[in-house]
Amino acid sequence: MSKAAKATEIEIETEVEVELQSPADEIEGVREIGDAELKAIAEAMIFVADEPVSAKTIADVIKVDRTAIEKALGDLVLEYDARNSGLQLREIAAGWQIATRPEHHEQIRAYLKSRPSAKLSLASLETLAVIAYKQPVTVPEILEIRGVQSPSAIKTLLDKRLIVAKGRKETVGRPMMYGTSKDFLIQFGLKDLSELPSIEDFQDLAGGSES
């Protein structure tokens, strides 16, 4: 196959330090894959995935180095942008995903005949904000910050899978601790928690500068 021949030429650089976590015997069948093919496979894989795929997962499946995949994905992102695609390749929830661009949401919605789904109540959002910034956090601690009981808001957030239990706190009554989930990252378009603006950035809004 002509593709295989092509692949061999470029091969050398992609294979540098194959450090796989998988058992040694699986490395046996390391295939020779060129850059262009790598990009194509990664793109196809992200497309078929029903949730964001990490570079590591892709690397493990095609048995190449993760940095090679990361480079391929970086190139792909630029390509998508350069050709003004209606789609974007983006990093979300510690993985990669193909999605439409927000610019065209009106037409897309008109086509799908969909309305934006009902979002969370203010009470739930405030509870979620406390959990996002203070995780892992217990119900009493949330109460302390919000100054109001939030059990039903917490249940809503659990039902919507935006938060998850994170073990128990070793204190009186061993209350359950909560933190945000992967779905939280996805629904709020975050790569990871570090992408959240620092809570101190809201200081100005809250207190205003002393003037």
Added chain:
Amino acid sequence: MSKAAKATEIEIETEVEVELQSPADEIEGVREIGDAELKAIAEAMIFVADEPVSAKTIADVIKVDRTAIEKALGDLVLEYDARNSGLQLREIAAGWQIATRPEHHEQIRAYLKSRPSAKLSLASLETLAVIAYKQPVTVPEILEIRGVQSPSAIKTLLDKRLIVAKGRKETVGRPMMYGTSKDFLIQFGLKDLSELPSIEDFQDLAGGSES
């Protein structure tokens, strides 16, 4: 600037109704859409569609001439080919769709097979729940509680290493007893079994919602 004035700003924004109004009626006025945008919207629309989309459908939604869409789609096909994408835009009997290219089927299949095991069928989930809360427990006991046979679920859970055999029960037939594994704790982020949420945790959340 006064604090109060600033605070008022925040107030207004927080007040925004947590449900967006339908944008459908805003599209009414025919907009001027350039060639590049047309291509992008058509691509996005085909991407989100759950079945092949005809050029006519796209034209109707964006309210442009069908030949313009056909030209845009033709251009898109060439673009996909030119950049050796892992995806292809193709026209089948019913309309246009985006799909992976056959060349990469092997890797795609490998990926689909490797999908994370954090997912369980309902039968497996039920069986796992019973084992988690009733361990050590035998298959007849699980059957008793679930009211449904679960042989394949047990096998799935064993394969996924979520449960392990815990010796035989000294009763008629000496059935095997099962309990959760270390992997179970890791997957669910538990330090030990005492961290499993209890009925009380759940009731704490369900009850007493007031504000």
Added chain:
Amino acid sequence: MEDTSPNEIATSAPAEAQVEPAQTISVANSRPEIAPDGDTDQLKITMGDFEGPLDLLLYLIRQEQVNIYDIPIARITDEYLRYLNLMQELDLTVAGDFLVMAAQLIELKSRMLLPRDPLAVEEEILDPRAELVDRLLEHEKFKAAAEMLWSRATVEQAVFKRAEIETDKNNPEVTVGLFDLLRVFQEILARQKEEILLEIEREEVSMAEMIDRLRNMVRSAGEVNLKTFFERSKSRRELVVAFLSVLELVRMSEIALVQSETFGAIMARTVGAEGQEI
């Protein structure tokens, strides 16, 4: 401050309200608003759903246009209590959280009135309001964070993923979280309970069995309170059968029904030596 009972607040609040001018009050599901009502000098008050006492306090601080770092506690406390009073007048349930805050405000108000220790160094005097201010600022930060989340979610809703494709269906599985385990387990237990109940209902007692049951009870105990006997019935149908079996045994003169006083218990006895009947 824990000693201040909610009742004290409730009684002090109406006194405050009497000082107030005439008000038109309307309850809306929006944020509260106090605004002059047209060209009358009445105040129009729109009550809103406050997320909690901190929310209400922040609102009052803004409304009164006071510096959050230098809250006039007496004034804000009065306003706060007036609001609680309004809520009660409107029969809105005033949650415990609001009352706790009221108690704290009153306590703060009285502490503000205490003369400062003249010997204390200026810097060492801790403003009694400091803790409350911190909580308010903290609370407002999270309100701003919630708003940020809201706008993020709005942007995210404009982004679409591909529709379901064939290979998704090969994987018809559910993502599992820790609480799913508990929820599923509870569902199983509920289902089990339902099945047991169904079984009991299906287990129908025949007329012959019921007659045997009554006969045995009367024989072994000498007499049986009919009320107790009927209460054993698990369904309406069973109750009817029980009733019929009593009639049947009376008809066959195997038992006699005895009532020793009007409205007293009716006892079923074996028809033996005494043999009195009613």
